[in-house]
Amino acid sequence: MELILQDIGKQFNRQWIFNGINFHIHSNTSTAIIGNNGTGKSTLIQLLYNFQTQSKGTITYLLNQQEITNEDVSRHISFVAPYLELPEEFTLNELIQFHFKLRSKNNLFEIQTLLNEVHLIENENKFIKHFSSGMKQKLKLILAFCSASDLLLLDEPCSNLDEESIQWFRQCIQKIKGSKTIVIASNMREEYDFCEQQLDIRNFISKK
Numbered sequence: 296m297e298l299i300l301q302d303i304g305k306q307f308n309r310q311w312i313f314n315g316i317n318f319h320i321h322s323n324t325s326t327a328i329i330g331n332n333g334t335g336k337s338t339l340i341q342l343l344y345n346f347q348t349q350s351k352g353t354i355t356y357l358l359n360q361q362e363i364t365n366e367d368v369s370r371h372i373s374f375v376a377p378y379l380e381l382p383e384e385f386t387l388n389e390l391i392q393f394h395f396k397l398r399s400k401n402n403l404f405e406i407q408t409l410l411n412e413v414h415l416i417e418n419e420n421k422f423i424k425h426f427s428s429g430m431k432q433k434l435k436l437i438l439a440f441c442s443a444s445d446l447l448l449l450d451e452p453c454s455n456l457d458e459e460s461i462q463w464f465r466q467c468i469q470k471i472k473g474s475k476t477i478v479i480a481s482n483m484r485e486e487y488d489f490c491e492q493q494l495d496i497r498n499f500i501s502k503k
Contacts, residue, residue, distance in 0.1 A: 296358050296371060296445040296476045297322045298343065303352035305338055311501035312338055316352070318494050325468075325477040327487035330496040336480040337376070339496060340450050343478060344374045358445055373398075373439035376450035381431055383424035387415065390423060391438070399443040403471055409437045412463055428455040440467050447471070449479045453486050461485060 297320065304314035312335040320326050328336045341347045343354065345365055356363040356371075363371065385393060391406060400406075410416040413433045423431065432455045439447060453461045468477070468489060479487045487493075 296356060296363075297360075298446075298476070298478075299353075299355040299357070301353045301355070303339075303342065303354065304350050305335065305342065305347070306350040311350075313496055313499040314351075314501050316494070316496075316499045320476060320478065320492075322357075322476055323473050324492065325472055325479070325490040327490040327493045328478065328480040328496060329482060329487065329493050331482060334496050334500060336482070336496055337378075337450050339494075340376075340448050340478060340480040343446075344372060344448055345369055346374075356446075371445045372448060373442045373444040373446070374448045374450075375432075375435045375439045375452055377428075377432060377454040378450075379435065381423050381426075381434065383422065386420050386422055387426075387434065388419045390434070394438050394442075400441055401443040403474065404437075404441045404467070406437065406441050409440065409467075413437070413460060429457065429460065432456055433460060436464060436467070440471065444475060446476045446478070449477070449481075449486075451481055451483075451486070452479065453481075453483065465489070 300316050300318040303316040305312045328339055330336050338347065342349050345368060356368045358371065382390060407416065415430060415433060436452060453464055456464065479490060481487045
């Protein structure tokens with residue numbers, strides 16, 4: 296999927312968080328949105344997901360050179376963020392089954408293999424409400440990696456992960472690079488140093 300950002304700005308309480316972003320993200324490339332905490336990285340990636348609406352400007356989504364409407368774009372996207380909640384009344388197995396009733400699987404990963412790699416396989420009958428924050432984050436990543444999507448949006452993807460799990464994340468990313476468009480919002484280099492281009496949001500912070 297290709298994204299074209301034209302004069303994007305976001306305003307809260309009459310103050311511009313960022314303004315005047317013009318940026319082109321080509322299909323099947325990886326892009327990092329970087330900047331200090333509080334500079335609007337999460338806000339921008341939420342705009343790309345239609346989780347929030349920009350105050351000005353336009354975001355154009357193109358798939359095979361055909362424009363996708365905002366109403367349809369979400370079904371082409373996988374989104375992972377530490378603040379997104381999982382349905383806690385499900386067990387791990389139930390959640391996986393429910394998720395893939397709504398989303399198609401890709402053929403790049405086997406779910407059981409990934410669950411085993413991050414030591415979740417023995418928790419298949421455990422309720423999500425009893426998972427640690429790290430276990431939940433790994434599960435969100437697995438669901439995103441295994442879903443058929445054209446755009447993968449990751450906001451601080453290694454939040455609550457230990458060093459072993461961070462290396463697992465990087466290995467998974469290397470496996471899918473070039474097969475879909477990836478956008479990562481982060482200020483930790485180990486989360487984005489493999490990206491082909493960067494958008495430094497500090498260049499668009501309002502000085503007023």
